[in-house]
Amino acid sequence: MLDFHKSDIPVVFVDDEQSELDAYSFLLQSMGVKKIITIKDSRSVMATLESLLTCVVFLDLNMPQKSGKEVLQELKVARPHIPVVICTANSDIETAVECLKLGAHDYLVKPINMNTFGSALRNALEISTLRQEVMNLKGFSLSQKLNHPEYFREIITKSPAMFTLFHYIEAIAPSGQPVLILGETGSGKELTARAIHDASGVTGDFVVVDVSGLDDPLFSDTLFGHKRGAYTGAEKDRPGLIKKANNGTLFLDEIGDLTKVSQIKLLRLVQEGLYYPLGSDQPKTSSTRIITATNKKLNHQVHSSEGAEEENSFRMDLFYRLSTHLLILPPLRERTEDIPLLVEHFKAKAADQMNREVVSIADSLIAILSTHPFPGNIRELKTYIFDAVARCTTRELTENDILDRLKPGMGVATKLRKDCAIDENSHKDQMGGIDALEYIFGGFPTLNQLTEYGIDQALKRSGNNQSKAAGMLGISKQALSKRLKKRRK
Numbered sequence: 001m002l003d004f005h006k007s008d009i010p011v012v013f014v015d016d017e018q019s020e021l022d023a024y025s026f027l028l029q030s031m032g033v034k035k036i037i038t039i040k041d042s043r044s045v046m047a048t049l050e051s052l053l054t055c056v057v058f059l060d061l062n063m064p065q066k067s068g069k070e071v072l073q074e075l076k077v078a079r080p081h082i083p084v085v086i087c088t089a090n091s092d093i094e095t096a097v098e099c100l101k102l103g104a105h106d107y108l109v110k111p112i113n114m115n116t117f118g119s120a121l122r123n124a125l126e127i128s129t130l131r132q133e134v135m136n137l138k139g140f141s142l143s144q145k146l147n148h149p150e151y152f153r154e155i156i157t158k159s160p161a162m163f164t165l166f167h168y169i170e171a172i173a174p175s176g177q178p179v180l181i182l183g184e185t186g187s188g189k190e191l192t193a194r195a196i197h198d199a200s201g202v203t204g205d206f207v208v209v210d211v212s213g214l215d216d217p218l219f220s221d222t223l224f225g226h227k228r229g230a231y232t233g234a235e236k237d238r239p240g241l242i243k244k245a246n247n248g249t250l251f252l253d254e255i256g257d258l259t260k261v262s263q264i265k266l267l268r269l270v271q272e273g274l275y276y277p278l279g280s281d282q283p284k285t286s287s288t289r290i291i292t293a294t295n296k297k298l299n300h301q302v303h304s305s306e307g308a309e310e311e312n313s314f315r316m317d318l319f320y321r322l323s324t325h326l327l328i329l330p331p332l333r334e335r336t337e338d339i340p341l342l343v344e345h346f347k348a349k350a351a352d353q354m355n356r357e358v359v360s361i362a363d364s365l366i367a368i369l370s371t372h373p374f375p376g377n378i379r380e381l382k383t384y385i386f387d388a389v390a391r392c393t394t395r396e397l398t399e400n401d402i403l404d405r406l407k408p409g410m411g412v413a414t415k416l417r418k419d420c421a422i423d424e425n426s427h428k429d430q431m432g433g434i435d436a437l438e439y440i441f442g443g444f445p446t447l448n449q450l451t452e453y454g455i456d457q458a459l460k461r462s463g464n465n466q467s468k469a470a471g472m473l474g475i476s477k478q479a480l481s482k483r484l485k486k487r488r489k
């Protein structure tokens with residue numbers, strides 16, 4: 001749903017009765033609509049709309065100078081993307097059907113109930129926003145040039161899939177609506193959220209909150225703040241991070257871990273722009289853009305609010321609200337064309353930080369990295385390159401500076417597991433929430449799949465040298481060759 005006060009789309013009211021124009025103008029203002037245009041003379045509609053990129057039109061039918069039907073017909077020819085809602089005292093079904101056939105978006109019969117009017121307006125504004133986005137997308141797909149490449153300068157890429165996302169971001173950033181970013185751990189979700197913030201042109205701060213591990217009281221306190229005396233130890237008022245992100249962006253990372261109680265509070269915030277500081281009965285309003293991200297398959301966790309009994313379930317209504325705009329970042333292994341660029345970028349950064357002179361990168365290093373599955377994505381690559389630069393003893397970075405990091409048991413999965421002291425027996429045996437095995441195999445692998453994968457990797461990493469590959473696998477060359485023969489059959 002759309003918050004009226006966050007929409008910049010003008011609402012145009014066309015009616016020959018001044019009292020109607022005044023009444024609806026007042027109503028729209030009280031609903032928080034920012035731009036209202038009233039037109040009494042229906043002949044001037046087209047001229048007035050000329051200067052507007054987009055808008056929503058509420059149109060009376062019975063007008064002396066030019067009928068609503070005529071205006072509707074003209075609008076549908078000249079500005080077909082503008083949603084037109086008919087507001088009339090005429091309850092005749094035939095007229096309604098005719099108007100809908102002519103392209104009216106909705107048909108309201110006066111006197112109009114407030115709720116009906118509100119939902120028609122919301123609907124029309126949403127349609128208008130979406131149509132505007134589509135037009136923006138069409139525009140960029142023709143030009144293929146970003147309007148503001150500077151917003152994306154931190155994201156090193158030449159992947160067409162990433163550029164499609166950048167264009168999408170340019171189209172949706174100004175809408176102020178929630179954005180959900182899905183992607184594997186380390187794939188650049190936070191970096192992308194920052195780009196959306198920059199592209200949206202808002203004046204406030206970009207504030208990051210990692211919600212994993214926050215129980216509801218901590219989540220509420222962190223976001224909404226508290227009143228003095230709200231709980232023992234709350235010695236003074238605390239404003240909360242929503243306040244800090246006012247007129248800016250609140251980036252909630254690891255949203256898939258949010259507790260069920262906190263989900264309800266977040267829903268109220270995104271839906272109504274309201275929140276309660278702990279210990280206060282007075283709601284506060286917020287004008288903060290909410291961007292959320294997770295490396296979990298959130299759509300698998302989604303349940304209707306009534307059926308949300310499972311421990312890690314996610315409310316369906318909240319999911320749809322948060323994903324008004326949805327971005328799915330491709331994992332690094334699906335954009336291997338970025339590996340050379342990223343290696344160069346991280347090498348330069350690391351060499352600069354460590355004051356080392358590393359001039360070149362061996363092609364064989366890029367080749368070996370291009371076959372690695374990178375369950376930890378760009379973060380994993382970054383770690384390897386920083387480590388390799390530190391260890392490099394020549395002016396060239398080669399596979400020798402990295403090979404032992406890619407050996408089984410030394411990969412990022414093992415390292416993270418050790419670093420995070422994750423319980424090996426627990427179902428949460430994951431890397432930052434994602435199971436490395438599931439990444440590679442698209443589900444828990446069978447023993448046979450694991451064996452085949454091991455053989456492939458050993459062959460790749462040994463440059464197809466069967467003796468070396470057999471050594472890496474801890475089997476004899478004969479045993480390996482037997483397996484390969486069996487595979488060929």
Ligand SMILES: Nc1ncnc2c1ncn2[C@@H]1O[C@H](COP(=O)(O)OP(=O)(O)OP(=O)(O)O)[C@@H](O)[C@H]1O
Pocket residue numbers: 154155156157183184185186187188189190191192253294295342378379382432
């Ligand atoms: N395309 C890129 N170019 C340069 N650096 C990148 C790129 N993508 C990610 N990085 C770097 O990789 C690291 C991880 O990125 P980021 O924190 O944005 O990932 P994430 O998806 O939010 O991770 P997590 O799921 O763990 O929260 C950061 O150091 C970031 O700067």
